[in-house]
Amino acid sequence: MKTITLQPENPPPLTMIGCGILRKEVERLIEKNHWNLHTHFLDSALHNYFNRLSAELNQALEEREKLGEKTVVLYGSCHPLMEHYLEQHHTCRTRGQNCVVMLLGYERFMRELEKGAYFLLEDWALTWQPMITACFGNNVGVVREIFHSGHKYMLALRTPCNGDFTEAAESAARFVDLPLQWLDVDLDHLEHVVGEAIAQRLALHD
Structure with a gap:
């Protein structure tokens, strides 16, 4: 996939506010493409807690707006009111x-999901075990029942930005009693998604 060139050539700086789960990958892409983009990453477990996600995302957007900054959001449909929040703050998010x-x-x-x-x-x-038990409780049998009801295996995604998290992935899979598979993923699609969101936000009139 070709490197994305954004217009105009010297866009004003944006602040991308989003989930910390892809922090390393986004920072790699910013460096590669020389995007004029600041970042503010939130806890990657917030999708498990709608109230916290709502509060922390809106707070971060408000803080940046008060500084006169334009924002773009790195989130999926991770909250039922996500599109409403984007409209309130006159911003947009990454597609997906x-x-x-x-x-x-x-x-x-x-x-993969269908499999x-x-x-x-x-x-x-x-952060697997503390994250999962905080969300579902300490009864391992119940946790495994929840995972088995909708999943047949755990697929660990390995990007060029990752360290060796083999041991942690194996431990996570054992905890929920699912077989573990691996998939190596490049950043081409993410690069397109982030570049597209930046271009869309720069085209919006505040």
């Missing part, structure tokens, strides 16, 4: 249902 769709593309995401995949990214793997 969730961060995995942004990374893999919709068709590849759906192929029963639960997608695992590095940041989630490294």
Whole structure:
């Protein structure tokens, strides 16, 4: 995929506010493309807590707006009121249902999802047990029942920005009693999604 050139040539700086799950990948793309983009990343587990996601996302947007900055949002449909928040703040977001769709593309995401995949990214793997028990409780049997009801295997996604999180991924898969598979993913699709969102935001009239 070709490197995306944004117009105009010297756009005003934007601040991208979004999920920290793709922090490393987005920072790599900013450096590669020389995008005039600041970042503000939120906790990658916020999608499990609608109230916290709403409060922290809106607070971050408001803080940047008070500084006179333009914002663009790196989130999927992670909150039922996401589009309402974007409208309130006169901004837009990256295209895609969730961060995995942004990374893999919709068709590849759906192929694995239909086979029963639960997608695992590095940041989630490294914080897996405390994140899952905080959300679902400490009863391992109940946690496994929840995961088994909708998933047949755990698919760990490995990007060029990841360290070796093999041990953490294996531990996460054991915790929910699902077999583990791996998929190496490049940043081409994410690069297109982020570049598209930046261009869309620059074209909006505040």
